[in-house]
Amino acid sequence: MSIVSNSLKRIKPSPTIAVTSKAREMRAAGKDVIGLGAGEPDFDTPDNIKEAAIEAIRKGDTKYTAVDGTPALKKAIQDKFNRENNLKYNTDEISVGTGGKQVLYNAFMATINKGDEVLIPAPYWVSYPDIILLAGGKPKIVKCEEKDNFKLTPKKLKKAMSKKTKWIILNSPSNPTGSAYTKDEIISLSKILLKYNKTYILSDDIYEHIIYDNFKFFTIAQIDKLKKRTLTMNGVSKSYSMTGWRIGYAAGPKEIIKAMAKIQSQSTSNPTSISQAAAVEALNGTQEFIKKRSDSFKERRDFVVDSLNNIKGINCLKPEGAFYVFPSCKKLLGKKTKLKTDKDFVEKLLEQSEVAVVQGSAFGLDGYFRISYATSMENLKKAMGRIKSFCENLS
Ligand SMILES: Cc1ncc(COP(=O)(O)O)c(C=O)c1O
Known part of the structure; x- marks a missing residue:
């Protein structure tokens, strides 16, 4: 065996x-x-961010930090959501992990019971189904079509939703297609999601800043009535060319955030102190x-x-x-x-x-x-x- x-x-x-x-x-x-x-x-990675990391080392920011993020980084994330997405969160509604991947892993490990269904529109980022499987859940794949720009349509969503749907994952702009949902498209999907008040929404916004042709980014937590059921994941890997620094974060319901911290406290503990200091500069510094x-x-x-x-x-x-x-x-x-x-x-x-x-x-x-x-x-x-x-x- x-x-x-x-x-x-x-x-x-x-x-x-x-x-x-x-x-x-x-x-x-x-x-x-x-x-x-x-x-x-x-x-x-831009120089101002590298300098912040060097400064953190010099200052002795080289010790354990709070498990799911330093107060300074949580504050920078809180400000980012407020400034860029018009979303207000308390710091106990924010979690920082070792990359977006760990944040997703924590979220699903913390909430999925055996057999829970998670709706994943395809094409999807390769790690979603495997993280769900590892957590004991059942990925329910909904194939989206080229004629719909590979996006989930309200019709497909309606057909796929059931009382067993614990989570749905939305990723915009998407890996692997680059397609992004407009505000109107998100509103149409939200009308269906509002009817399923036991389903949570994981919005993976990691490509938020890489958009073209004056596309206006919109995220589903901006729909007021869905905010309390949405966990918005983001991170510095793609926007700030910081893939190796391993900092991702999420904002959402306090209960989930607390459970995620519990997992992190018994696995990796805090993300690297130095990377967290660099991420503060990434979010607070120049965005030019x-x-x-x-x-x-x-x-x-x-x-x-x-x-x-x-x-x-x-x-x-x-x-x-x-x-x-x-x-x-x-x-x-x-x-x-x-x-x-x-x-x-x-x-x-x-x-x-x-x-x-x-x-x-x-x-x-x-x-x-x-x-x-x-x-x-x-x-x-x-x-x-x-x-x-x-x-x-x-x-
Ligand atoms: C859609 C999507 N989500 C999340 C991640 C995780 O990124 P990281 O763990 O580097 O923050 C990636 C990375 O490839 C991605 O493409």
Whole structure:
């Protein structure tokens, strides 16, 4: 009998991390692989944030802190929600963890009983179903369609909701599609959610600041009557290029926040004191670079979408945010190309053309692949050229 627990057998390692590791291995073996698999900005952490961390070390902020966040960071998060989202929270309605991932993990471990249903619109971020499974819950996947910009429609939501739905996860802008919900779309979904007063909403807003074309970000906790049933998760990883610092946070009902702290107190304890000091500066300091970086992401998005749509057999929507596109490769699957699935497509693309992307099926929707364009224009130009010749030589 295996030493590994039964609950662990229910889950799989992150497929996006797997692709990134494979690309790294190929590169170490001397191959010229272009990695479009990783979900992290290529920009460096801004200097004012680094300086705040150095200052924290010098000052001796190197000890344990309050388990779910220092008072200074909780205050900065409280101010952020007030300033940017017009949401008022007390500091005991805020929790800080080691990245958004830990915050989600705490939230679901703290609230899910065996068999509880969690509604997840697909395509979804790869970790949601596995965290739910590990917590003993049942992911209920609702497939969203390309014609709806991969977004959940009120009709689909209505059909999927039941008295057993403990949570629903909304992620806007989305990983892997980049699609974002408008205020009107969120209002339409909320009309249905208001009828299910036992269901909680997890809003993953981690890509809030990476939006284009004057898109107006709106988050579901801004619907007054739903605020008390919404846990809004966010973090500094993507907006501030701080993936390695590992700071994420959430705001929501006190009861959940307290339960999350209990889990954290018996697992990792506080997130790194130095990273917390850096996150205070990220949230309170200048926000100027966010716009500049979004402008570069927009230029890359436009280039990638246009290039992909110029490849025979590929089509790609133009998303509102994040740094991903989710093109269809369905027309290139079948007898003619001898590629059966999107996984075959991405594996062959990596082997033959040395471009690393992730298959759509890893995100719960077959026939697509995800490209992360958080890399230089030079890399993107090379990669688009390679994808074009790969696709055109398939048949
Ligand atoms: C949709 C989404 N949510 C949450 C996270 C977690 O980010 P972190 O743990 O770095 O804060 C990610 C990271 O890839 C993500 O894409």
